[in-house]
Amino acid sequence: MRKLVVLKFGGSSLANPNRIKNVARRVVDYKKQNFDVVTVVSALGDTTDDLISLAVQINSNPSERELDMLLSTGEQISVSLLAMAIHKLGFNAVSLTGAQVGIVTDTHHTRARIVSIDCHRINKHLKNESIVIVAGFQGVTQENEITTLGRGGSDLTALALAKALKANLCEIYTDVDGVFSADPRIVKNAVKLPFIYYEEMLEMASLGAQVMQVRSVEVAKKFNIPFHVRSSFSNNSGTFIAGSISDLNKLKLQVKEAEMMEGALIRGVTLNKNEAKITICDVPDRPGVAAKLFKHLSRVDINVDMIVQNVSHTRQTDISFTLSKNDLPKALKATKTVAKEIGAGEVLSDLEVARVSIVGVGMRSHPGVAAKMFEALAYQKINIEMISTSEISISCIIQRKFADKALRVIHSKFLNRAK
Amino acid sequence: MRKLVVLKFGGSSLANPNRIKNVARRVVDYKKQNFDVVTVVSALGDTTDDLISLAVQINSNPSERELDMLLSTGEQISVSLLAMAIHKLGFNAVSLTGAQVGIVTDTHHTRARIVSIDCHRINKHLKNESIVIVAGFQGVTQENEITTLGRGGSDLTALALAKALKANLCEIYTDVDGVFSADPRIVKNAVKLPFIYYEEMLEMASLGAQVMQVRSVEVAKKFNIPFHVRSSFSNNSGTFIAGSISDLNKLKLQVKEAEMMEGALIRGVTLNKNEAKITICDVPDRPGVAAKLFKHLSRVDINVDMIVQNVSHTRQTDISFTLSKNDLPKALKATKTVAKEIGAGEVLSDLEVARVSIVGVGMRSHPGVAAKMFEALAYQKINIEMISTSEISISCIIQRKFADKALRVIHSKFLNRAK
Numbered sequence: 111m112r113k114l115v116v117l118k119f120g121g122s123s124l125a126n127p128n129r130i131k132n133v134a135r136r137v138v139d140y141k142k143q144n145f146d147v148v149t150v151v152s153a154l155g156d157t158t159d160d161l162i163s164l165a166v167q168i169n170s171n172p173s174e175r176e177l178d179m180l181l182s183t184g185e186q187i188s189v190s191l192l193a194m195a196i197h198k199l200g201f202n203a204v205s206l207t208g209a210q211v212g213i214v215t216d217t218h219h220t221r222a223r224i225v226s227i228d229c230h231r232i233n234k235h236l237k238n239e240s241i242v243i244v245a246g247f248q249g250v251t252q253e254n255e256i257t258t259l260g261r262g263g264s265d266l267t268a269l270a271l272a273k274a275l276k277a278n279l280c281e282i283y284t285d286v287d288g289v290f291s292a293d294p295r296i297v298k299n300a301v302k303l304p305f306i307y308y309e310e311m312l313e314m315a316s317l318g319a320q321v322m323q324v325r326s327v328e329v330a331k332k333f334n335i336p337f338h339v340r341s342s343f344s345n346n347s348g349t350f351i352a353g354s355i356s357d358l359n360k361l362k363l364q365v366k367e368a369e370m371m372e373g374a375l376i377r378g379v380t381l382n383k384n385e386a387k388i389t390i391c392d393v394p395d396r397p398g399v400a401a402k403l404f405k406h407l408s409r410v411d412i413n414v415d416m417i418v419q420n421v422s423h424t425r426q427t428d429i430s431f432t433l434s435k436n437d438l439p440k441a442l443k444a445t446k447t448v449a450k451e452i453g454a455g456e457v458l459s460d461l462e463v464a465r466v467s468i469v470g471v472g473m474r475s476h477p478g479v480a481a482k483m484f485e486a487l488a489y490q491k492i493n494i495e496m497i498s499t500s501e502i503s504i505s506c507i508i509q510r511k512f513a514d515k516a517l518r519v520i521h522s523k524f525l526n527r528a529k
Numbered sequence: 530m531r532k533l534v535v536l537k538f539g540g541s542s543l544a545n546p547n548r549i550k551n552v553a554r555r556v557v558d559y560k561k562q563n564f565d566v567v568t569v570v571s572a573l574g575d576t577t578d579d580l581i582s583l584a585v586q587i588n589s590n591p592s593e594r595e596l597d598m599l600l601s602t603g604e605q606i607s608v609s610l611l612a613m614a615i616h617k618l619g620f621n622a623v624s625l626t627g628a629q630v631g632i633v634t635d636t637h638h639t640r641a642r643i644v645s646i647d648c649h650r651i652n653k654h655l656k657n658e659s660i661v662i663v664a665g666f667q668g669v670t671q672e673n674e675i676t677t678l679g680r681g682g683s684d685l686t687a688l689a690l691a692k693a694l695k696a697n698l699c700e701i702y703t704d705v706d707g708v709f710s711a712d713p714r715i716v717k718n719a720v721k722l723p724f725i726y727y728e729e730m731l732e733m734a735s736l737g738a739q740v741m742q743v744r745s746v747e748v749a750k751k752f753n754i755p756f757h758v759r760s761s762f763s764n765n766s767g768t769f770i771a772g773s774i775s776d777l778n779k780l781k782l783q784v785k786e787a788e789m790m791e792g793a794l795i796r797g798v799t800l801n802k803n804e805a806k807i808t809i810c811d812v813p814d815r816p817g818v819a820a821k822l823f824k825h826l827s828r829v830d831i832n833v834d835m836i837v838q839n840v841s842h843t844r845q846t847d848i849s850f851t852l853s854k855n856d857l858p859k860a861l862k863a864t865k866t867v868a869k870e871i872g873a874g875e876v877l878s879d880l881e882v883a884r885v886s887i888v889g890v891g892m893r894s895h896p897g898v899a900a901k902m903f904e905a906l907a908y909q910k911i912n913i914e915m916i917s918t919s920e921i922s923i924s925c926i927i928q929r930k931f932a933d934k935a936l937r938v939i940h941s942k943f944l945n946r947a948k
Contacts, residue, residue, distance in 0.1 A: 161606070169614060209628070
């Protein structure tokens with residue numbers, strides 16, 4: 111039985127002719143191992159940014175339909191060039207746009223969702239021993255309008271194709287070696303994780319590990335598509351992401367059993383310096399008050415991150431929440447309006463905060479994890495302003511000036527010992 | 530009844546954001562005059578050359594299918610940007626790729642021919658008061674493979690759309706003011722021609738007037754599509770090209786009657802410095818010899834231009850022909866092979882020739898035109914090496930060093946007097 115692999119290469123892996131040739135060699139390597147190969151590519155290097163800047167010179171508020179028309183050319187350029195590079199190595203290859211594949215999306219230009227994928231044309235080419243190269247990030251509506259999938263769209267294309275084609279493996283090639291236990295620029299002895307669960311990857315993506323967009327990981331989790339994030343610039347194995355270790359074992363891949371069985375409680379420590387904090391004091395403690403506040407914020411399009419409200423012993427309580435720094439002015443205005451309406455007290459804000467979090471599926475059944483994190487912070491005399499926990503993560507809001515120190519001390523407490 | 534105009538803008542008219550805005554204003558001007566407007570655009574400035582150079586860095590002999598995939602992005606970028614520029618002026622506009630329109634071609638990648646055009650989608654948008662912007666130069670096969678139409682392909686798209694949509698007028702905007710009586714860079718007092726016949730334009734295009742590709746004019750002639758070649762950088766009227774003056778009058782356009790009735794015998798004088806000459810001496814004068822020679826040349830893909838064989842008084846004759854300079858080495862080799870086979874004599878070649886021609890539908894019924902041309906050359910002591918005549922042109926091969934002088938003296942003899 112044939113094995114099928116779906117590979118995805120990002121823009122930095124394709125930034126110049128030599129890198130394109132390098133990608134061609136990687137793709138061909140799989141073909142030589144008798145894999146059927148489908149490759150998804152993003153636009154070359156900075157093409158997308160260059161096109162947007164051209165558009166904005168012409169119309170500062172370009173129509174989303176026309177933006178999709180414009181931006182989808184970036185991936186079309188990539189697919190044809192990669193096909194040429196593969197031909198040069200003596201292998202068959204054929205490039206396809208999203209429309210040619212039949213990647214049908216809804217009609218939300220610049221952020222469309224994939225509705226269905228027609229595998230017929232890809233399968234025909236695979237049967238003819240062709241490597242198939244698909245333009246990522248793009249699709250087409252039922253009315254034949256070109257759409258794009260938004261940030262991280264090429265990852266989505268690759269994952270959706272892996273699912274639709276029942277691929278044995280999906281590899282996401284990027285410019286980093288994989289997912290690390292903490293940001294290696296801050297924590298020198300951070301380790302590359304051989305494996306993490308979807309849920310952990312989701313937490314880490316949303317908490318600021320910039321390897322993949324949350325949306326792509328959500329799709330992988332939803333459809334249980336195991337994938338491998340690795341670097342196109344080295345031959346090192348990267349990080350496998352799956353729903354269970356047995357799903358990965360089924361793939362019979364090069365993940366070492368020893369690495370898999372390590373069973374660390376905590377997968378990684380993440381840091382987000384891009385948050386701000388708002389506190390409403392003396393909120394009347396009655397039903398519907400929180401709903402009113404957050405409904406109002408969502409109406410003005412503000413994404414709230416952590417929310418903390420403590421049990422109240424009086425008739426009043428405090429509610430604190432965090433959000434993206436950029437949204438603070440808009441959010442403050444909206445919060446003050448609601449505070450007045452509901453008869454709450456002062457509204458305070460703080461831009462100088464950071465969020466440090468530990469993530470790990472293992473922690474839910476292990477008591478003492480939270481205590482260990484708080485101890486680490488206390489040891490460095492770092493005050494905790496807010497605490498929030500989920501089943502697989504614990505987050506603390508601290509003063510931003512302690513952020514890097516906090517990351518290092520927590521990483522050292524949990525992860526160095528586990529090695 | 531609504532009037533429909535098809536406008537076509539070439540790459541130099543769209544080379545930067547300001548020029549794109551300028552084109553948008555021109556397009557909108559027609560809409561303000563209550564025209565339905567369909568605009569065909571080429572790739573911006575040097576985009577096509579840039580893409581080809583990128584391709585060649587990756588594969589010196591890229592597949593034609595993949596080249597089409599690559600190059601068709603150029604026009605897709607143009608259509609979206611022009612749509613954005615028109616939106617900025619407050620008008621509705623929608624961009625369409627060749628595939629979206631339904632411009633169906635045959636399967637000859639890089640030089641496809643249009644098989645059919647589906648007007649349904651364009652008409653729908655026109656009905657909604659949208660300006661429709663169509664990517665030139667490209668189409669799609671019945672199998673949904675992207676094709677391009679070859680050099681001058683955007684002109685073809687515009688003319689074919691004008692025909693299919695029954696347009697009232699087709700305007701080809703370029704970077705010159707129109708078709709001139711001679712190359713204005715050589716002949717200072719050359720005049721812009723208000724009108725020429727298809728046949729004349731065909732002769733002038735093939736004889737080196739670089740305004741349009743022969744193939745586009747052939748299509749216009751075949752389907753009798755009058756069109757107007759003019760500059761996108763001025764508001765001057767350009768040159769109308771049609772099958773008859775009455776066809777133009779039917780359009781009730783701004784061509785002045787006086788200009789139309791001038792009835793010049795000679796429309797223009799053209800020069801081609803890109804030819805070489807081959808002569809086979811002492812060719813046995815028997816049937817089938819010329820056929821054998823030119824069949825062999827066509828087999829090795831050589832396009833022969835003029836052919837001259839004089840009446841023979843002996844059993845032998847000389848055959849001379851001209852061809853593109855670039856083809857000379859290949860053609861010489863082929864000719865020598867055939868010369869040997871048929872028992873002919875020496876094969877001579879000359880790279881230092883030029884072709885000067887007069888073109889005009891009027892000349893066929895007027896004796897003395899040829900004599901006047903030869904007199905002009907004799908006056909300047911320029912020797913004529915070959916003469917060839919068609920119904921609407923007379924061409925002389927002369928030494929290249931006299932080329933510019935020959936062009937001036939003939940232009941002066943015929944055209945200045947006509948003014």
